[in-house]
Amino acid sequence: MKSSRVLGTGSYLPSRVMTNADLELIVDTTATWILERTGIEKRHLVSDGETCCDLAEAAARRALEAAGIQASDLDLILVATTTPDQFFPSTACLLQQRLGVRGCAAFDLQAVCAGFVYALDVADKFIRTGAAKHALVVGSETFSRILDWTDRTTCVLFGDGAGAVVLGASDEPGILSTHLHADGSYKDLLQVPGGIGNGRQQDAFVEMKGNEVFRIAVNTLGRIVEETLEANGLSQSDIDWLVPHQANIRIIQATARKLDLPMERVVVTVAEHGNTSSASIPLAFDQAVRDGRIQRGQMVLMEAFGGGFTWGSALIRY
Template identity: 45%
Template structure:
Protein backbone atom coordinates (compact mmCIF):
# COMPACT_ATOMS: atom_id res chain seq x y z
CA UNK A 1 0.00 0.00 0.00
CA UNK A 2 1.31 3.44 -0.97
CA UNK A 3 2.57 5.65 1.85
CA UNK A 4 0.59 8.78 2.53
CA UNK A 5 1.66 11.95 4.32
CA UNK A 6 -0.51 12.68 7.36
CA UNK A 7 -0.88 15.50 9.87
CA UNK A 8 -0.19 13.56 13.06
CA UNK A 9 -0.31 16.40 15.56
CA UNK A 10 -0.62 20.11 16.19
CA UNK A 11 0.89 22.27 18.92
CA UNK A 12 1.21 25.99 19.57
CA UNK A 13 2.91 28.49 21.82
CA UNK A 14 1.90 32.10 22.50
CA UNK A 15 3.95 34.63 24.46
CA UNK A 16 2.58 35.73 27.83
CA UNK A 17 2.15 39.41 26.91
CA UNK A 18 -1.22 40.45 25.48
CA UNK A 19 -1.58 43.78 23.66
CA UNK A 20 -5.16 45.07 23.49
CA UNK A 21 -6.49 47.57 20.96
CA UNK A 22 -6.84 50.16 23.72
CA UNK A 23 -3.07 49.98 24.32
CA UNK A 24 -2.45 51.60 20.93
CA UNK A 25 -4.62 54.58 21.87
CA UNK A 26 -1.86 55.77 24.21
CA UNK A 27 0.58 56.54 21.38
CA UNK A 28 -1.34 56.38 18.08
CA UNK A 29 -4.26 58.25 16.54
CA UNK A 30 -6.49 55.17 16.61
CA UNK A 31 -9.14 53.48 18.74
CA UNK A 32 -10.48 50.08 19.68
CA UNK A 33 -13.59 50.80 17.60
CA UNK A 34 -11.55 51.74 14.50
CA UNK A 35 -9.31 48.64 14.69
CA UNK A 36 -12.19 46.25 15.40
CA UNK A 37 -14.39 47.64 12.63
CA UNK A 38 -11.67 47.46 9.99
CA UNK A 39 -9.99 44.19 10.99
CA UNK A 40 -11.99 42.22 13.56
CA UNK A 41 -8.89 42.13 15.80
CA UNK A 42 -9.32 42.78 19.54
CA UNK A 43 -5.95 41.66 20.88
CA UNK A 44 -2.65 40.06 19.90
CA UNK A 45 0.32 38.48 21.70
CA UNK A 46 3.78 40.05 21.90
CA UNK A 47 7.06 38.34 22.71
CA UNK A 48 9.48 39.66 25.32
CA UNK A 49 12.57 41.53 24.08
CA UNK A 50 14.81 38.57 24.92
CA UNK A 51 12.39 36.01 23.43
CA UNK A 52 13.29 35.10 19.85
CA UNK A 53 11.40 33.46 17.01
CA UNK A 54 13.35 30.23 17.55
CA UNK A 55 12.24 30.21 21.21
CA UNK A 56 8.59 30.41 20.19
CA UNK A 57 9.13 27.73 17.55
CA UNK A 58 10.93 25.40 19.95
CA UNK A 59 8.16 25.58 22.55
CA UNK A 60 5.47 24.89 19.93
CA UNK A 61 7.55 21.99 18.59
CA UNK A 62 7.72 20.30 21.98
CA UNK A 63 3.92 20.29 22.20
CA UNK A 64 3.48 18.91 18.68
CA UNK A 65 6.06 16.14 19.19
CA UNK A 66 4.47 15.07 22.47
CA UNK A 67 1.00 14.96 20.91
CA UNK A 68 2.33 12.94 17.97
CA UNK A 69 3.44 10.32 20.52
CA UNK A 70 6.92 10.04 19.07
CA UNK A 71 10.38 10.73 20.46
CA UNK A 72 12.29 13.87 19.56
CA UNK A 73 14.92 11.63 17.91
CA UNK A 74 12.24 10.38 15.49
CA UNK A 75 12.17 13.78 13.77
CA UNK A 76 14.35 13.65 10.66
CA UNK A 77 13.73 17.10 9.17
CA UNK A 78 12.70 20.53 10.41
CA UNK A 79 11.24 23.29 8.25
CA UNK A 80 10.41 26.73 9.62
CA UNK A 81 8.38 29.37 7.79
CA UNK A 82 8.99 32.90 9.05
CA UNK A 83 9.36 36.50 7.93
CA UNK A 84 10.93 37.46 11.27
CA UNK A 85 13.90 35.11 11.76
CA UNK A 86 16.38 35.36 14.63
CA UNK A 87 19.15 36.31 12.20
CA UNK A 88 19.09 38.15 8.92
CA UNK A 89 19.93 35.66 6.12
CA UNK A 90 21.79 33.10 8.26
CA UNK A 91 21.79 30.92 10.24
CA UNK A 92 18.28 29.68 9.62
CA UNK A 93 15.78 29.67 12.46
CA UNK A 94 15.19 25.97 11.78
CA UNK A 95 18.87 25.29 12.51
CA UNK A 96 18.51 26.99 15.89
CA UNK A 97 15.34 25.02 16.66
CA UNK A 98 17.13 21.78 15.77
CA UNK A 99 19.92 22.66 18.20
CA UNK A 100 17.44 23.44 20.98
CA UNK A 101 15.80 20.05 20.37
CA UNK A 102 19.20 18.35 20.49
CA UNK A 103 18.99 17.23 16.86
CA UNK A 104 21.48 17.24 13.99
CA UNK A 105 19.08 16.77 11.09
CA UNK A 106 18.21 18.57 7.87
CA UNK A 107 16.80 21.96 8.83
CA UNK A 108 16.02 25.06 6.80
CA UNK A 109 13.70 28.06 6.56
CA UNK A 110 11.35 29.06 3.78
CA UNK A 111 10.21 32.57 2.94
CA UNK A 112 6.60 32.66 1.74
CA UNK A 113 5.18 35.16 4.24
CA UNK A 114 1.60 34.40 5.30
CA UNK A 115 1.40 31.43 2.89
CA UNK A 116 4.37 29.75 4.57
CA UNK A 117 2.43 26.98 6.30
CA UNK A 118 0.91 25.76 3.04
CA UNK A 119 4.29 25.85 1.30
CA UNK A 120 5.78 23.75 4.11
CA UNK A 121 2.87 21.33 3.87
CA UNK A 122 3.58 20.83 0.17
CA UNK A 123 7.26 20.14 0.85
CA UNK A 124 6.60 17.77 3.75
CA UNK A 125 3.99 15.85 1.77
CA UNK A 126 6.45 15.24 -1.08
CA UNK A 127 9.29 14.22 1.23
CA UNK A 128 7.21 11.74 3.23
CA UNK A 129 5.41 10.22 0.26
CA UNK A 130 8.71 9.69 -1.54
CA UNK A 131 9.99 7.87 1.60
CA UNK A 132 12.85 10.37 1.79
CA UNK A 133 11.76 11.35 5.32
CA UNK A 134 9.57 9.71 7.95
CA UNK A 135 8.68 12.50 10.38
CA UNK A 136 8.94 16.10 9.22
CA UNK A 137 8.43 18.85 11.78
CA UNK A 138 6.97 21.98 10.18
CA UNK A 139 6.73 25.18 12.20
CA UNK A 140 5.20 28.55 11.45
CA UNK A 141 6.84 31.01 13.84
CA UNK A 142 6.81 34.78 14.01
CA UNK A 143 8.11 37.58 16.19
CA UNK A 144 6.59 40.18 13.89
CA UNK A 145 6.80 42.79 16.65
CA UNK A 146 10.53 42.91 15.84
CA UNK A 147 9.89 44.20 12.29
CA UNK A 148 6.98 46.58 12.90
CA UNK A 149 7.01 50.37 12.69
CA UNK A 150 4.97 51.40 15.72
CA UNK A 151 4.42 54.84 14.20
CA UNK A 152 2.49 53.30 11.32
CA UNK A 153 -1.04 52.65 12.53
CA UNK A 154 -1.99 50.91 9.28
CA UNK A 155 0.33 47.97 10.02
CA UNK A 156 1.38 47.82 13.67
CA UNK A 157 -2.16 47.14 14.95
CA UNK A 158 -2.59 44.12 12.67
CA UNK A 159 0.13 41.69 13.66
CA UNK A 160 0.87 39.38 16.57
CA UNK A 161 3.64 37.03 17.69
CA UNK A 162 3.34 33.27 18.11
CA UNK A 163 4.24 29.85 16.77
CA UNK A 164 2.58 26.56 15.91
CA UNK A 165 3.96 23.24 14.73
CA UNK A 166 2.78 20.06 13.04
CA UNK A 167 4.39 16.65 12.73
CA UNK A 168 3.91 15.24 9.24
CA UNK A 169 4.39 11.47 9.20
CA UNK A 170 3.87 8.48 6.94
CA UNK A 171 0.54 6.67 7.22
CA UNK A 172 -2.11 4.90 5.21
CA UNK A 173 -5.24 6.96 5.81
CA UNK A 174 -6.33 10.50 6.70
CA UNK A 175 -3.76 11.89 4.31
CA UNK A 176 -2.85 15.35 3.11
CA UNK A 177 -5.05 15.09 0.06
CA UNK A 178 -3.79 17.93 -2.11
CA UNK A 179 -1.74 21.13 -1.96
CA UNK A 180 -1.45 23.89 -4.52
CA UNK A 181 0.73 27.00 -4.37
CA UNK A 182 1.58 29.94 -6.64
CA UNK A 183 3.19 33.38 -6.74
CA UNK A 184 3.09 36.66 -8.63
CA UNK A 185 6.11 38.89 -8.04
CA UNK A 186 4.48 41.78 -9.91
CA UNK A 187 2.95 42.85 -6.58
CA UNK A 188 6.13 42.65 -4.49
CA UNK A 189 6.10 46.36 -3.62
CA UNK A 190 2.63 46.18 -2.08
CA UNK A 191 3.71 44.08 0.90
CA UNK A 192 7.35 43.65 1.91
CA UNK A 193 10.00 44.12 4.57
CA UNK A 194 12.66 46.62 3.57
CA UNK A 195 16.39 46.17 4.07
CA UNK A 196 19.36 48.56 4.12
CA UNK A 197 20.82 49.03 0.64
CA UNK A 198 24.31 49.86 1.83
CA UNK A 199 26.49 48.78 4.74
CA UNK A 200 26.42 52.32 6.18
CA UNK A 201 22.65 52.63 5.85
CA UNK A 202 21.09 52.57 9.34
CA UNK A 203 17.48 52.31 8.10
CA UNK A 204 15.72 49.78 10.37
CA UNK A 205 14.11 46.72 8.83
CA UNK A 206 10.33 47.12 8.96
CA UNK A 207 7.21 45.76 7.34
CA UNK A 208 5.53 47.91 4.68
CA UNK A 209 2.07 47.35 3.24
CA UNK A 210 -0.37 49.03 0.88
CA UNK A 211 -3.39 47.64 2.70
CA UNK A 212 -6.22 48.56 0.34
CA UNK A 213 -4.39 47.23 -2.71
CA UNK A 214 -3.49 43.98 -0.94
CA UNK A 215 -7.11 43.53 0.15
CA UNK A 216 -8.44 43.83 -3.41
CA UNK A 217 -6.10 41.19 -4.82
CA UNK A 218 -6.37 38.87 -1.81
CA UNK A 219 -10.14 38.46 -1.64
CA UNK A 220 -10.53 37.34 -5.24
CA UNK A 221 -7.41 35.16 -5.26
CA UNK A 222 -8.44 33.30 -2.10
CA UNK A 223 -11.98 32.60 -3.28
CA UNK A 224 -10.76 31.34 -6.66
CA UNK A 225 -8.11 29.15 -5.02
CA UNK A 226 -10.70 27.36 -2.91
CA UNK A 227 -13.05 26.82 -5.83
CA UNK A 228 -10.21 25.36 -7.89
CA UNK A 229 -8.89 22.89 -5.33
CA UNK A 230 -12.40 21.64 -4.49
CA UNK A 231 -13.23 21.13 -8.16
CA UNK A 232 -9.88 19.45 -8.83
CA UNK A 233 -10.60 16.89 -6.09
CA UNK A 234 -14.29 16.39 -6.95
CA UNK A 235 -15.40 17.82 -3.61
CA UNK A 236 -18.07 20.31 -2.67
CA UNK A 237 -18.18 22.86 0.14
CA UNK A 238 -20.41 20.45 2.07
CA UNK A 239 -17.58 17.89 2.24
CA UNK A 240 -15.44 20.30 4.29
CA UNK A 241 -15.51 19.90 8.07
CA UNK A 242 -13.32 22.92 8.80
CA UNK A 243 -12.42 25.84 6.56
CA UNK A 244 -9.25 27.29 8.13
CA UNK A 245 -8.15 30.43 6.28
CA UNK A 246 -5.18 32.63 7.02
CA UNK A 247 -6.27 34.91 9.87
CA UNK A 248 -5.37 38.30 8.43
CA UNK A 249 -8.55 40.31 8.50
CA UNK A 250 -12.14 39.44 9.40
CA UNK A 251 -13.45 41.28 6.36
CA UNK A 252 -11.38 39.08 4.03
CA UNK A 253 -12.46 35.89 5.83
CA UNK A 254 -16.14 36.88 5.66
CA UNK A 255 -15.88 37.81 1.99
CA UNK A 256 -14.43 34.41 1.07
CA UNK A 257 -16.93 32.58 3.31
CA UNK A 258 -19.87 34.32 1.63
CA UNK A 259 -18.44 33.86 -1.85
CA UNK A 260 -18.19 30.10 -1.23
CA UNK A 261 -21.50 29.92 0.66
CA UNK A 262 -19.87 28.21 3.64
CA UNK A 263 -21.72 27.84 6.92
CA UNK A 264 -20.56 29.66 10.04
CA UNK A 265 -19.87 26.35 11.80
CA UNK A 266 -17.49 25.32 9.02
CA UNK A 267 -15.31 28.41 9.37
CA UNK A 268 -12.55 28.78 11.92
CA UNK A 269 -12.18 32.43 12.95
CA UNK A 270 -9.73 33.44 15.68
CA UNK A 271 -8.19 36.63 14.26
CA UNK A 272 -9.84 38.53 17.11
CA UNK A 273 -7.61 36.71 19.65
CA UNK A 274 -4.27 36.53 17.85
CA UNK A 275 -4.20 39.14 15.09
CA UNK A 276 -2.26 38.31 11.94
CA UNK A 277 0.55 35.92 12.90
CA UNK A 278 1.65 35.42 9.28
CA UNK A 279 3.18 31.93 8.78
CA UNK A 280 1.92 30.84 12.20
CA UNK A 281 -1.65 31.89 11.48
CA UNK A 282 -3.15 28.69 10.04
CA UNK A 283 -1.46 26.24 12.44
CA UNK A 284 -2.43 28.44 15.42
CA UNK A 285 -6.03 28.26 14.15
CA UNK A 286 -5.77 24.46 13.83
CA UNK A 287 -4.52 24.33 17.40
CA UNK A 288 -7.42 26.52 18.51
CA UNK A 289 -9.85 23.96 17.04
CA UNK A 290 -7.92 21.06 18.58
CA UNK A 291 -7.76 22.50 22.07
CA UNK A 292 -11.44 23.44 21.98
CA UNK A 293 -12.14 19.77 21.09
CA UNK A 294 -13.76 20.71 17.78
CA UNK A 295 -11.12 18.96 15.66
CA UNK A 296 -11.45 15.18 15.44
CA UNK A 297 -9.49 12.42 13.74
CA UNK A 298 -10.72 12.09 10.15
CA UNK A 299 -12.06 15.65 9.86
CA UNK A 300 -11.41 17.18 6.44
CA UNK A 301 -9.70 20.57 6.66
CA UNK A 302 -9.43 23.17 3.92
CA UNK A 303 -6.59 25.71 4.24
CA UNK A 304 -6.34 28.93 2.28
CA UNK A 305 -3.66 31.64 2.55
CA UNK A 306 -2.35 34.74 0.82
CA UNK A 307 0.81 36.69 1.62
CA UNK A 308 3.59 39.00 0.56
CA UNK A 309 5.31 38.19 -2.68
CA UNK A 310 2.52 37.84 -3.60
CA UNK A 311 2.29 34.19 -2.56
CA UNK A 312 -0.83 32.12 -2.12
CA UNK A 313 -1.98 28.56 -1.74
CA UNK A 314 -4.62 26.14 -0.55
CA UNK A 315 -4.64 22.60 0.77
CA UNK A 316 -7.00 19.77 1.65
CA UNK A 317 -5.97 17.52 4.53
CA UNK A 318 -7.59 15.06 6.90
CA UNK A 319 -6.57 15.32 10.53
CA UNK A 320 -4.83 12.14 11.71
CA UNK A 321 -4.11 13.18 15.29
CA UNK A 322 -5.62 11.79 18.47
Protein backbone atom coordinates (compact mmCIF):
# COMPACT_ATOMS: atom_id res chain seq x y z
CA MET A 1 0.00 0.00 0.00
CA LYS A 2 1.21 3.48 -0.87
CA SER A 3 1.90 6.07 1.79
CA SER A 4 1.31 9.79 1.49
CA ARG A 5 4.13 12.28 1.94
CA VAL A 6 4.12 16.05 2.26
CA LEU A 7 5.55 17.40 -0.98
CA GLY A 8 5.13 21.10 -0.32
CA THR A 9 3.68 23.65 2.11
CA GLY A 10 2.26 27.14 1.79
CA SER A 11 0.48 29.78 3.84
CA TYR A 12 -1.01 33.24 3.63
CA LEU A 13 -1.96 35.96 6.11
CA PRO A 14 -4.08 39.04 5.34
CA SER A 15 -2.17 42.31 5.40
CA ARG A 16 -4.43 43.99 7.96
CA VAL A 17 -3.06 43.62 11.51
CA MET A 18 -4.88 44.24 14.80
CA THR A 19 -2.70 44.48 17.90
CA ASN A 20 -3.73 44.11 21.51
CA ALA A 21 -3.39 47.87 21.83
CA ASP A 22 -5.91 48.28 19.02
CA LEU A 23 -8.33 46.03 20.89
CA GLU A 24 -8.06 48.20 23.99
CA LEU A 25 -9.79 50.92 22.00
CA ILE A 26 -12.86 48.88 21.07
CA VAL A 27 -13.49 46.46 23.96
CA ASP A 28 -13.06 46.49 27.74
CA THR A 29 -9.69 44.74 28.05
CA THR A 30 -5.99 45.50 28.25
CA ALA A 31 -3.07 44.49 26.07
CA THR A 32 -1.30 43.08 29.13
CA TRP A 33 -4.25 40.90 30.14
CA ILE A 34 -4.57 39.43 26.64
CA LEU A 35 -0.87 38.64 26.43
CA GLU A 36 -0.63 37.12 29.90
CA ARG A 37 -3.73 34.95 29.54
CA THR A 38 -3.35 33.84 25.91
CA GLY A 39 0.16 34.61 24.64
CA ILE A 40 -1.34 36.58 21.74
CA GLU A 41 0.18 39.91 20.74
CA LYS A 42 -1.55 40.52 17.41
CA ARG A 43 -3.70 38.88 14.77
CA HIS A 44 -4.31 39.31 11.03
CA LEU A 45 -7.80 40.17 9.80
CA VAL A 46 -9.35 40.14 6.34
CA SER A 47 -10.31 43.41 4.73
CA ASP A 48 -13.71 44.17 3.24
CA GLY A 49 -14.25 41.99 0.20
CA GLU A 50 -11.44 39.57 1.08
CA THR A 51 -12.77 36.01 1.25
CA CYS A 52 -11.91 32.60 2.62
CA CYS A 53 -11.25 31.43 -0.94
CA ASP A 54 -8.86 34.35 -1.52
CA LEU A 55 -6.75 33.21 1.43
CA ALA A 56 -7.00 29.56 0.42
CA GLU A 57 -5.90 30.31 -3.14
CA ALA A 58 -2.79 32.21 -2.03
CA ALA A 59 -1.74 29.44 0.37
CA ALA A 60 -2.52 26.72 -2.19
CA ARG A 61 -0.45 28.32 -4.96
CA ARG A 62 2.54 28.58 -2.63
CA ALA A 63 2.18 24.94 -1.62
CA LEU A 64 1.91 23.81 -5.24
CA GLU A 65 5.01 25.81 -6.13
CA ALA A 66 6.93 24.28 -3.21
CA ALA A 67 5.78 20.79 -4.24
CA GLY A 68 6.88 21.33 -7.82
CA ILE A 69 3.61 20.17 -9.34
CA GLN A 70 0.85 21.80 -11.37
CA ALA A 71 -2.73 22.23 -10.21
CA SER A 72 -3.73 19.97 -13.10
CA ASP A 73 -1.88 17.12 -11.34
CA LEU A 74 -4.31 17.20 -8.40
CA ASP A 75 -6.78 14.37 -7.87
CA LEU A 76 -8.34 15.83 -4.73
CA ILE A 77 -8.89 19.28 -3.23
CA LEU A 78 -9.96 19.49 0.41
CA VAL A 79 -10.65 22.73 2.26
CA ALA A 80 -11.10 22.64 6.03
CA THR A 81 -13.07 25.72 7.05
CA THR A 82 -15.73 26.96 9.42
CA THR A 83 -16.18 30.19 7.48
CA PRO A 84 -16.87 29.30 3.82
CA ASP A 85 -17.56 32.00 1.27
CA GLN A 86 -21.17 30.84 0.80
CA PHE A 87 -23.51 27.99 1.71
CA PHE A 88 -22.68 26.33 -1.60
CA PRO A 89 -20.78 25.66 -3.77
CA SER A 90 -18.09 24.59 -1.36
CA THR A 91 -14.99 26.74 -0.95
CA ALA A 92 -13.05 23.77 -2.36
CA CYS A 93 -15.05 23.98 -5.59
CA LEU A 94 -14.49 27.73 -5.74
CA LEU A 95 -10.78 27.13 -5.20
CA GLN A 96 -10.77 24.45 -7.89
CA GLN A 97 -12.16 26.98 -10.37
CA ARG A 98 -9.58 29.58 -9.32
CA LEU A 99 -6.79 27.07 -9.92
CA GLY A 100 -8.14 26.25 -13.37
CA VAL A 101 -8.78 22.61 -12.56
CA ARG A 102 -11.71 20.49 -13.70
CA GLY A 103 -12.87 17.01 -12.83
CA CYS A 104 -11.04 16.10 -9.61
CA ALA A 105 -12.97 15.63 -6.37
CA ALA A 106 -13.32 18.80 -4.31
CA PHE A 107 -15.18 19.33 -1.06
CA ASP A 108 -15.12 21.16 2.27
CA LEU A 109 -14.70 19.61 5.70
CA GLN A 110 -15.93 21.21 8.91
CA ALA A 111 -14.37 20.21 12.22
CA VAL A 112 -13.54 23.74 13.42
CA CYS A 113 -10.05 23.97 14.93
CA ALA A 114 -9.39 20.26 14.31
CA GLY A 115 -10.43 20.63 10.68
CA PHE A 116 -6.97 20.48 9.14
CA VAL A 117 -6.05 17.26 10.95
CA TYR A 118 -9.40 15.75 9.93
CA ALA A 119 -8.81 16.79 6.30
CA LEU A 120 -5.27 15.42 6.38
CA ASP A 121 -6.66 12.07 7.51
CA VAL A 122 -9.20 11.98 4.66
CA ALA A 123 -6.61 12.91 2.03
CA ASP A 124 -4.18 10.33 3.39
CA LYS A 125 -6.82 7.61 3.03
CA PHE A 126 -7.57 8.68 -0.57
CA ILE A 127 -3.89 8.23 -1.39
CA ARG A 128 -3.41 5.00 0.57
CA THR A 129 -6.33 3.36 -1.24
CA GLY A 130 -5.12 4.50 -4.65
CA ALA A 131 -8.04 6.88 -5.21
CA ALA A 132 -5.63 9.82 -5.55
CA LYS A 133 -1.95 10.39 -6.32
CA HIS A 134 -1.82 14.07 -5.41
CA ALA A 135 -4.02 15.90 -2.90
CA LEU A 136 -4.23 19.54 -1.87
CA VAL A 137 -5.28 20.07 1.75
CA VAL A 138 -6.05 23.62 2.86
CA GLY A 139 -7.13 25.13 6.16
CA SER A 140 -8.59 28.58 5.57
CA GLU A 141 -10.56 30.85 7.89
CA THR A 142 -12.10 34.30 8.01
CA PHE A 143 -12.99 33.81 11.66
CA SER A 144 -13.19 37.53 12.34
CA ARG A 145 -16.55 37.52 10.55
CA ILE A 146 -18.19 35.32 13.18
CA LEU A 147 -16.92 37.26 16.20
CA ASP A 148 -18.93 39.56 18.42
CA TRP A 149 -16.52 42.47 18.73
CA THR A 150 -18.18 43.54 22.00
CA ASP A 151 -17.44 40.17 23.63
CA ARG A 152 -14.00 40.46 25.19
CA THR A 153 -13.89 36.75 26.05
CA THR A 154 -13.80 35.72 22.37
CA CYS A 155 -12.87 38.60 20.07
CA VAL A 156 -9.34 38.85 21.46
CA LEU A 157 -8.54 35.23 20.63
CA PHE A 158 -9.04 34.74 16.91
CA GLY A 159 -7.52 35.79 13.61
CA ASP A 160 -7.74 35.00 9.90
CA GLY A 161 -5.37 33.12 7.61
CA ALA A 162 -4.78 30.04 5.50
CA GLY A 163 -2.25 27.21 5.30
CA ALA A 164 -1.89 24.37 2.82
CA VAL A 165 0.00 21.19 2.10
CA VAL A 166 0.31 19.09 -1.04
CA LEU A 167 0.42 15.35 -0.45
CA GLY A 168 1.77 12.83 -2.92
CA ALA A 169 1.78 9.03 -3.12
CA SER A 170 5.10 7.55 -2.05
CA ASP A 171 6.74 4.21 -1.30
CA GLU A 172 8.39 5.82 1.72
CA PRO A 173 6.36 6.36 4.91
CA GLY A 174 5.19 9.94 5.32
CA ILE A 175 1.97 10.26 7.28
CA LEU A 176 2.51 7.49 9.81
CA SER A 177 -0.84 7.66 11.57
CA THR A 178 -3.83 9.89 12.20
CA HIS A 179 -6.22 9.77 15.14
CA LEU A 180 -9.63 11.47 15.11
CA HIS A 181 -12.26 11.84 17.83
CA ALA A 182 -15.38 13.83 18.65
CA ASP A 183 -17.91 14.22 21.46
CA GLY A 184 -21.02 16.25 20.68
CA SER A 185 -22.18 16.23 24.29
CA TYR A 186 -19.96 19.27 24.85
CA LYS A 187 -21.56 21.29 22.03
CA ASP A 188 -22.77 24.10 24.30
CA LEU A 189 -19.28 24.95 25.58
CA LEU A 190 -17.97 26.25 22.26
CA GLN A 191 -20.37 27.06 19.48
CA VAL A 192 -21.89 29.44 16.98
CA PRO A 193 -25.61 29.00 17.76
CA GLY A 194 -26.86 30.72 14.61
CA GLY A 195 -27.82 28.57 11.65
CA ILE A 196 -30.33 27.64 8.97
CA GLY A 197 -32.17 25.00 10.98
CA ASN A 198 -33.07 27.29 13.89
CA GLY A 199 -33.69 30.37 11.74
CA ARG A 200 -30.98 32.40 13.50
CA GLN A 201 -28.72 33.17 10.55
CA GLN A 202 -28.16 36.73 11.77
CA ASP A 203 -27.02 35.50 15.20
CA ALA A 204 -23.85 33.77 14.00
CA PHE A 205 -21.24 34.67 16.59
CA VAL A 206 -18.82 32.52 18.58
CA GLU A 207 -19.85 31.68 22.14
CA MET A 208 -17.38 30.01 24.49
CA LYS A 209 -17.17 28.97 28.12
CA GLY A 210 -13.44 29.49 28.26
CA ASN A 211 -12.46 27.95 31.59
CA GLU A 212 -14.29 24.69 30.88
CA VAL A 213 -12.93 24.48 27.35
CA PHE A 214 -9.38 25.05 28.63
CA ARG A 215 -9.61 22.28 31.22
CA ILE A 216 -11.05 19.70 28.82
CA ALA A 217 -8.65 20.66 26.01
CA VAL A 218 -5.54 20.17 28.15
CA ASN A 219 -6.67 16.74 29.38
CA THR A 220 -7.88 15.60 25.96
CA LEU A 221 -4.74 16.63 24.11
CA GLY A 222 -2.63 14.85 26.69
CA ARG A 223 -4.55 11.64 26.02
CA ILE A 224 -4.26 11.88 22.25
CA VAL A 225 -0.51 12.42 22.52
CA GLU A 226 -0.29 9.16 24.48
CA GLU A 227 -2.56 7.40 21.97
CA THR A 228 -0.43 8.52 19.02
CA LEU A 229 2.86 7.47 20.57
CA GLU A 230 1.49 4.11 21.68
CA ALA A 231 0.01 3.37 18.25
CA ASN A 232 3.42 3.87 16.66
CA GLY A 233 5.53 2.22 19.35
CA LEU A 234 7.34 5.48 20.06
CA SER A 235 8.43 7.43 23.10
CA GLN A 236 8.42 11.17 23.68
CA SER A 237 12.10 11.38 22.75
CA ASP A 238 11.33 10.19 19.22
CA ILE A 239 9.39 13.38 18.43
CA ASP A 240 11.48 16.11 16.83
CA TRP A 241 8.79 18.76 16.57
CA LEU A 242 5.36 19.45 18.02
CA VAL A 243 3.14 21.56 15.75
CA PRO A 244 0.06 22.19 17.87
CA HIS A 245 -3.15 24.05 17.19
CA GLN A 246 -2.41 27.64 18.15
CA ALA A 247 -5.26 28.36 20.55
CA ASN A 248 -3.57 29.52 23.72
CA ILE A 249 0.04 29.50 24.88
CA ARG A 250 -0.92 27.82 28.16
CA ILE A 251 -2.56 24.88 26.36
CA ILE A 252 0.50 24.57 24.10
CA GLN A 253 2.85 24.59 27.10
CA ALA A 254 0.78 21.96 28.89
CA THR A 255 0.93 19.64 25.87
CA ALA A 256 4.69 20.14 25.56
CA ARG A 257 5.11 19.17 29.21
CA LYS A 258 3.11 16.01 28.53
CA LEU A 259 5.63 15.15 25.82
CA ASP A 260 8.54 16.24 28.01
CA LEU A 261 9.47 18.40 25.03
CA PRO A 262 11.32 21.72 25.50
CA MET A 263 9.52 24.72 24.04
CA GLU A 264 12.46 25.16 21.64
CA ARG A 265 11.08 22.12 19.78
CA VAL A 266 7.50 23.39 19.69
CA VAL A 267 6.40 25.54 16.77
CA VAL A 268 4.57 28.52 18.28
CA THR A 269 2.89 31.21 16.17
CA VAL A 270 0.02 32.17 18.47
CA ALA A 271 1.70 35.47 19.41
CA GLU A 272 1.68 36.70 15.81
CA HIS A 273 -1.45 35.00 14.45
CA GLY A 274 -3.83 34.34 17.32
CA ASN A 275 -6.15 31.36 16.91
CA THR A 276 -6.83 30.89 13.19
CA SER A 277 -8.88 27.73 13.74
CA SER A 278 -8.33 25.16 10.96
CA ALA A 279 -5.57 27.31 9.44
CA SER A 280 -3.37 27.38 12.54
CA ILE A 281 -1.51 24.06 12.14
CA PRO A 282 -0.70 24.41 8.42
CA LEU A 283 0.31 28.06 8.97
CA ALA A 284 2.71 27.08 11.74
CA PHE A 285 3.98 24.05 9.81
CA ASP A 286 4.73 26.11 6.71
CA GLN A 287 6.54 28.77 8.72
CA ALA A 288 8.79 26.19 10.41
CA VAL A 289 9.52 24.41 7.12
CA ARG A 290 10.38 27.64 5.32
CA ASP A 291 12.61 29.02 8.07
CA GLY A 292 14.54 25.75 8.15
CA ARG A 293 13.59 24.46 11.59
CA ILE A 294 11.72 21.41 10.33
CA GLN A 295 13.99 19.30 8.15
CA ARG A 296 13.33 16.33 5.88
CA GLY A 297 13.29 13.05 7.77
CA GLN A 298 12.26 14.57 11.08
CA MET A 299 9.29 13.34 13.11
CA VAL A 300 6.48 15.89 13.47
CA LEU A 301 3.44 15.54 15.73
CA MET A 302 0.42 17.71 14.96
CA GLU A 303 -2.52 17.91 17.36
CA ALA A 304 -5.68 20.01 17.59
CA PHE A 305 -8.82 20.50 19.66
CA GLY A 306 -11.91 22.40 18.59
CA GLY A 307 -15.65 22.92 18.82
CA GLY A 308 -17.86 19.90 18.65
CA PHE A 309 -15.83 18.90 20.56
CA THR A 310 -13.53 17.54 17.89
CA TRP A 311 -9.90 16.59 18.37
CA GLY A 312 -7.22 14.76 16.48
CA SER A 313 -3.55 14.19 15.78
CA ALA A 314 -1.27 13.32 12.89
CA LEU A 315 2.22 11.87 13.12
CA ILE A 316 4.34 12.71 10.10
CA ARG A 317 7.80 11.76 8.94
CA TYR A 318 8.54 14.94 7.00
